[in-house]
Amino acid sequence: MSSRINRRTLVKGTAGAAGAAALASSAYSVPNIIARQEKTPVVFWTSHTANDLESLQRITDEFNAQSDDVAVTLEQIPPGEVTDSARLITAVRGGTGPDVYMLDRFIVAERAATGLLTDLTSLLDDAGADPALGDHIPFTAAEATYEGAPYALPFDTDVRAMYYNRTLLDEAGADLEAFDAANGPMTWDAFKESANMANMDNESGDNFAQMGFVPYFNQAWHYTYGFSWGATFFDADACEVTPNTPEMIEAMQWVYDYCAELDPSKVQAFIQAARVPGAPPQESPWTQNRLATMVTGDWQIAQNREYAPDMDYGITYLPVPEEGMESATWAGGWSLVIPEGAQQPEAATQFLMFACGEPGQRIYTEDTAHIPTLLALQEDASLFDERHLFFVNELLPTTNNRPPLPVGARYWDDLTAAFERIWLNQEEPESALSNAKDATMTLLTPFCPIG
Secondary structure (H helix, E strand, C coil), rough: CEEEEHHHHHHHHHHHHHHHHHHCCCCCCHHHHHHHHHCCEEEEEEEECCCHHHHHHHHHHHHHCCCEEEEEEEEEECCCCCCCCCCHHHHHHCCCCCCCCEEEEHHHHHHHHCCCCCCCHHHHHHHHCCCCCCCCCHHHHCCCEECCCCCCCEEEEEEEEEEEEEHHHHCCCCCHHCCCCCCCCCEEHHHHHHHHHEECCCCCCHHHHECCCCCCCCCHHHHHHHHCCCCCCEEEECECCCCHHHHHHHHHHHHHHHHHHHHHHHHHHHHHHHCCCCHHHHCCCCCCCCEEEEEECCCCHHHHHHHHCCCEEEEECCCCCCCCCEEEEEEEEEEEECCCCCCCCHHHHHHHHHCCCHHHHHHHHHHCEECCCCCHHHHHHHCHHHHHHHHHHHHHCCCEECCCCCHHHHHHHHHHHHHHHHHHCCCHHHHHHHHHHHHHHHHHHHHHHCC
């Protein structure tokens, strides 16, 4: 069951006045009420939470205020894994799907391949927009298309970096100069040595009260380490996923060994509550000043501003496997789609163009510190503070992105299952990654060749 977003503060502030106004209203108010009722209703589903959700509501409100013929209602569905589209699939099959859905962009191709999404080509043409999405960052446009057709509009992008709590590291005796981005990236081994200095047991000694780093928390994903070690995840010529290359095996071995040294079950006990999908920022040991470093994205700037305003923290490059290597990172981001069978596709397109256009992306960047996909907005320096500019100017130009495959969600899930077995020390990296490859290839092969 979806949960409708209510502007409770607005209702509380105006309920009494609205009642009195209704009793005293003149006949002239009736046409306005009818006009509002005649607006085409559009339902917009998202699983976003916290300040992201608040910003989406602001975008919705501002669209409704300027639209003469469309009224959008934002509804939050329960948060889950980003690849879980079960609720949407069930609703579409039952004829009760939303008009607009927020979808992690890297799985657009897979959802389009299964017939879940509407091809936006004619809708964008009719609205005078570019179906080639040429005004967006190229990789975000590629992720939003399938077989040359647009099935989504890019909404935002983001880049990963290493955040560090200066206070916790300083108290642990770590060298803060090594973390300064001006000095370039650390090696992963040097980073591990410094981060582990911040580890502290609780009084009974059976759990961590504080940790320096959790190698699978937040955005410390399989892709994070793979790109850092120079791994590739798809061979287009062979039409083959490649999660078990020597580089990827070496990257996952680093994670395996890190957890083995600290006791995998002890690390998991420390972090498990914060890893629940939809967990509020207040549940994070980073926000609680109990985690000294964390791989995450540019959006954390806004979350720190909201939930940890007094924290003294820095942002630096992701570490590298060997001294002298270039730091590598990756970008993701979300999109808006119109599910197949939507009741109001033309009206939904109006909202897509507003939310994914200059007005909506500007609002979302200001509110949440994500990065706009519109090339023109990236030239607007007023949207970014000094910390945010590090992501835009230093990281985004050379960032990697996940391959947009018609089995992208399945590939992510297979990699994630392998990654969990690795950090729990339940399976050796080479075996786990080879099994992930075999599982994904069973679904990918029928789509070959791709492109």
